[in-house]
Amino acid sequence: MHFKDICNQRYSVRSFLSKPVEQEKIDEILDMVKKAPTARNNQPYEILYAKTPAGIQKLTAGRDSFFGAPLVFVICSIDEKRWHNRQSGREFTLQDIGIIATTLMYAATEVGLGSVYVCAFDPIKTKEALHLEGLTPECLMVVGYPSDAAEPAPMHFDRRSVEDFAHEII
Template sequence: MDFEKICDQRYSVRSFSSTPVEDEKIARMLEMVKKAPTARNNQPYEIFYAKTPEGISKLLPARDNYFGAPLVFVICSIDEKHWHNRQSGREFTCQDVGIIATTLMYAATEVGLGSLYVCAFDPIVAKEVLNLQGLTAECMMLVGYPNEDAKPSAMHDSRRSVEEFAHEIK
């Protein structure tokens, strides 16, 4: 599968089958994530995942709806590795974590799975339930085989045209 096809196929899945995700696919996804770039190769992240109903139920206080996903990743930043750009004073870790999550999202498509990138959860509660030390839960990725009734939402096809957002510097 080439990357263009992966981009065409991926959409936010909000209805997952309970079929478990094979360990081999989890390992392949994480190997792809490992190769993702980060600023100064800082690798300021840790990833937790739950692949059993028991594990996922521990995350319920942080967010109540996992759309039936049988596999949930929680992507965390490492507090002490937060890095600031000297010129702008802006912090880069958020971009690093976004790249890690995005790689995981497309890796899921690559191995034939659906995904949902989730930021709407309570990171304070996630920190408590996962007993995170020196880590901040930044986002989650819900992963699994899409249910038969799964379909892209209306938002999926609502995109600005390339002419609208791409600006040539002449």
């Protein structure tokens, strides 16, 4: 699929079939993710995923599922890989995590799956449930085959115009 088509097709899916996602598709997605850029190629992320109800409960700290999805990824930052740019003092881990999550989201579209990016979860509970040492859960990516009832939320269509957000500086 062309990237333009992926951008046009993708929307936040909030209703999934229980149909399991094939491991080959998960592997394909992760193979696309590993090629994503990160600042200084630091790769400060770890991805955990679950496709069983018990695994999903652990990842989501007690929630049975998100929108019936059969597959949940948790994207974590690696605490010891946080670093500050010497000149600016800036830290880029959250930008890196956003790139990884976005790549995963578009990769899911590429292999014919729906997804929704979820930050409304309790990272501390997830960390405790999984006994994570040195990792901070940053966001979830909830993935699966969209159900027949799946459709974009009205918010999906509420887009600023290019003229509103993009400005040429001359």
